[in-house]
Amino acid sequence: MFEIGKIYNRRADIHGRYKGQQYGGIATPAAHPYVFIFTGDAGGEYGYIDDFDPNGTFKYTGEGQEGDMKMTKGNLAIHDHQKNNKEILLFESTSRGFVRFLGYCNYVFHHIEERPDRNGELRVAIIFHLDMVNTKNIDTTQTLPSKVVKAPKAVYIIKPSKGKSLQQLREIALSSTPTHASTQEKIQSIQNRSTAIKLYAKKRANGLCEGCNETAPFETKSGPYLEVHHLTRLADGGADLPQNVIALCPTCHRKAHYSLGHLEFNNKLINKVAAIEAKLIE
Numbered sequence: 001m002f003e004i005g006k007i008y009n010r011r012a013d014i015h016g017r018y019k020g021q022q023y024g025g026i027a028t029p030a031a032h033p034y035v036f037i038f039t040g041d042a043g044g045e046y047g048y049i050d051d052f053d054p055n056g057t058f059k060y061t062g063e064g065q066e067g068d069m070k071m072t073k074g075n076l077a078i079h080d081h082q083k084n085n086k087e088i089l090l091f092e093s094t095s096r097g098f099v100r101f102l103g104y105c106n107y108v109f110h111h112i113e114e115r116p117d118r119n120g121e122l123r124v125a126i127i128f129h130l131d132m133v134n135t136k137n138i139d140t141t142q143t144l145p146s147k148v149v150k151a152p153k154a155v156y157i158i159k160p161s162k163g164k165s166l167q168q169l170r171e172i173a174l175s176s177t178p179t180h181a182s183t184q185e186k187i188q189s190i191q192n193r194s195t196a197i198k199l200y201a202k203k204r205a206n207g208l209c210e211g212c213n214e215t216a217p218f219e220t221k222s223g224p225y226l227e228v229h230h231l232t233r234l235a236d237g238g239a240d241l242p243q244n245v246i247a248l249c250p251t252c253h254r255k256a257h258y259s260l261g262h263l264e265f266n267n268k269l270i271n272k273v274a275a276i277e278a279k280l281i282e
Helices: 010-018 041-046 073-079 166-173 183-205 250-258 262-280
Strands: 007-009 034-039 058-061 087-095 098-116 122-133 227-230 245-248
Touching: 007 010, 010 034, 010 098, 034 073, 034 098, 058 098, 073 098, 073 122, 087 122, 098 183, 166 183, 183 227, 183 245, 227 250, 245 250, 245 262, 250 262
Parallel strands: 034 087
Antiparallel strands: 007 098, 058 122, 087 098, 098 122, 227 245
């Protein structure tokens, strides 16, 4: 359907095929089981500030340009998407008329806060907390060669730690948030995945920078010092997946972000991690 990280023409590729509202942040095509939501920097001046919460959920501002937001229409579609058997698809604006597909989301909870409307007047705003489920259409059944017994299905209960094997960390990182669990259990699951993927990258590196292959610059109480870099961040369609994280020394990490050739360097890192992961699952 849509490929994570790929750019689409909103009017032709989304509404031309699935219909739904062509303007605004939420589209609810009646004939298809989808809720399309759109984010971008342009809405910041109108109180539409979407970003990550420290608990790992993605905060998405509901619809309604003037006055208090209400749990109706598009907002209700997000809130009730699981009950209505609809999937939430998140897109980010890249340029006029074009959007990048970031992934699938599940509603976790929402909160209310005061934010300005389009006229600068404070109003009640609905802030949705979404779980990014970017593992859809990605083969998460691949396992690493190991004699370790697989973790049980309820892996969200298992807290990631340095003592876990590479395979156990991989399974926690790729686990799904339990749909019918309590809000706190869902948040804990999201936090566990985020922690597991960072530990996974560092354990996979085994003390060597995966960028330059040099030994970590120094030791810490928790082991060799390496920094975890997302090869494609959320704004670029990134996900907390083994093939999307790499453990780098501080120099390589900054090179990946700030050097004049950071895009070329990052592409090399993407290919390198792909090769590393391919060898691990052989």
